[in-house]
Amino acid sequence: MKAVNEMNLTFPSRSINEGFARSVAAAFAAQLDPTLDELGDIKTAISEAVTNCIVHAYPDVIGSIKLRCRIYPDGRFEATISDRGVGIPDVEKAREPMFSTGGPERSGMGFTIMESFTDKLTVRSCPGKGTTVRFAKRIAVRAER
């Protein structure tokens, strides 16, 4: 299916950009007329993915993060967050609840939250080359509500 609209954003892995990225994604998703609840889910999932890039992909350097959002005719919102950081050696392990390499300041719930707040989540990672997280969220059309 061809996207009806698309946006691309590239920004450095500074933590101040967590709020920037989720606000941009939410403003773009607003075209699908989502409920506040659906918008909250999108913002939360984007925030988790971007935070992972900042904390884990680029632990000691400022690297580049790419955010691509697409809207499909069936009301689907799709976001792709990619980095060229250190990568995840064991994606399955990283997706387990409470697993974290981030110390006591992290809860290890990032992927779990992304999974429960979106409809489909895929994680592709290559150690030394980077990680790409993609998720889809279906926004109900008004008549169905």
Added chain:
Amino acid sequence: MDVKIERKDSELLVSLAGELDQHAARGVMLHFRELEAQTLPERCTLDLSSLRFTDSSGIAVLLGLHRRVSDIGGSLRVVGTPQQAMKVFDAAGLRRVMKFE
């Protein structure tokens, strides 16, 4: 993110206002670290009614505060949790750990 910490007799009132993410969480945790265990009251209320957003960083912040209060045998009460935040905390099962009102 605004962090307000007030002491009222035997109670500690902590209010968080704004958006709580990893960027903001570091500052919030610094505030909590400054709370002296010796003078920490046994009852602590965390007011989240002005919290506009949180992600999993908020889970670590709440667990951190809960641990500090539990360490001195106190209890933590979380009030005014907005819907978006509650959904995040429920994904982590925080209701089984602390009291939400």
